[in-house]
Amino acid sequence: MNLKTISLIVCLVTTAIQSFAQPTPPPGQSWESVSSMSDEFSGNAIDGSKWFKSIWNYPFPVYMSRSDDNSGVSDGKLWIKATLNESNPEGRWFQSARIHSIDEMSYPMYTEAKIKTAHISAYNTFWLNNGDSFNRDEIDIIENNSKPSCGCQPNFPTQMNSQYFHVDENLNPKEIRNHGNFDSNNLSDTNPLKGVPWNEEYHTYGVWWKDAQNIQFYLNGEPAGSVRVGEQRFNAPFIEDREFTRELEIIFDLWTNQATWLGGLPPKSDLEDDTINTMMVDWVHTYRLVGTPDINDRPQSISWDNVDDYVIANETRPVFEPGETVSITTTYATSITSAVEADLTYVAMQVREVDGNGMTVRTSPFEAVINGSASNANTTTFDFTIPTNFTPTTTIPSTETLEEGHRLIMLFFMQEDGGPLKDANTEFVLTADRAAYANTLSISDFENNKNSIKVYPNPFQDKIMLNIATAIEGWE
DSSP states (O other): OOHHHHHHHHHHHHHHHTOOOOOOOOTTOEEEEOGGGOBOOOSSSOOTTTEEEOOOOOSTTEEEOOOTTTEEEETTEEEEEOEEOTTSGGGOOEEEOEEEESOOBOSSEEEEEEEEOOSSSSEEEEEEEOSOTTEEEEEEEEEEOSSOSSSOOTTGGGEEOOEEEEEETTSSSSEEEEEOOEEGGGSOTTOTTTTOOTTTSOEEEEEEEOSSSEEEEEETTEEEEEEEBTBOGGGOOOOTTOOOOSOBEEEEEEEOOSSTTTTOOOOGGGGGOTTTSEEEEEEEEEEEEESOOOOOOBOOEEEETTGGGGBOTTOSSBEEOTTOEEEEEEEEEOOEETTEEOOEEEEEEEEEEEOTTSOEEEEOOOEEEEETTSOSEEEEEEEEEOOOEEETTEEOOOGGGSOTTOEEEEEEEEEETTSOEEEOOEEEEEOSOHHHHSOOOOOOOOOTTSSOOOOSSOTTSSOOOOOOSSOOTTOO
């Protein structure tokens, strides 16, 4: 095998492991490329029929420039460079650039870009916006910083910072937002870019803007975080009747701020190092959904299929022992509305103690038993270990020792698109010995063996204990 053949194989393998397909469209539909918002950047200059530069500024020390020193196209890449210029007005020494698409579009759409970040403390961004800060719909696909200087953002080198804003000066509150961040260490083990910092390789970032509220982010071909318009940060209440209604443009830029939420300012010397001060975009691809969906609406649902396996004789509730590992079968499905299928966030379980009014007293730690990488509709079986503690120092009491009127609930629920919940919760019995807990069977009349006793499923593993008050003639 000669060197040319070896080189060709290496190139093909490298291309294969870093190419990722678009999300699967709903049945009956397909992705159609939008050429005016896609670019391979194969020329020697920014294509003025697709892109323009803007110069509105972020807060100090950023100075946005149209200078060819700060942005351009070469070697098949769009690049944005941060340079040091202390002669700018107001001493704005961080000189950079911002590139917008001329065209705008709305949902349902998918856009993705292959980007390698500048390795300085700054946000390398890929986002969608309509250009009015007081009345805007905004989707921040990435605001990534691979080299935070503040010493306070240790996860930033692999954390995909994603979020949405909905701003309307006529509404209250005027601005709502929420994050949909994702760490690349949570990619599948087979993904070649799992855990690779943003500056070390090109990563493919995408967003599927599904409808007026649901937004799913993608990283290197896998679902990442998601947001739903109406959600708020810090678990604040959901705001109803907030929707995206505007067409948005694509924007790339590179900027910084002294705030810890960004990661702090870079040292000025980093702006003079051309090996680290440039954000590179290999390509951007944008698609719209076309075709008529042939998919019916589907409600969000989840069921605990084999809960009856743990209901013992004369009991209506499942009975478990603390620390017991049980096999649970569930059937679940995310919702489909107007041909848009919601993505699974997780299926989770925990134990809750409630009082006589149904109010929560204590809850065990949350445990996700099926994560968001699973299919959106499935029947599956998994093992779950019954918790023994609410906290490291607080034991879950058995049903016999619960305070009067209190009950134990097995919370069994799913979440879709980071928002709506659906549950298959059930009250259950916790006892130190399931066999001893079984209620006495009382049967008044036996005639030989005509009246048989059937116990199924058998919770005592082939042992049935009978208390027979009087002798039974002809028992076999």
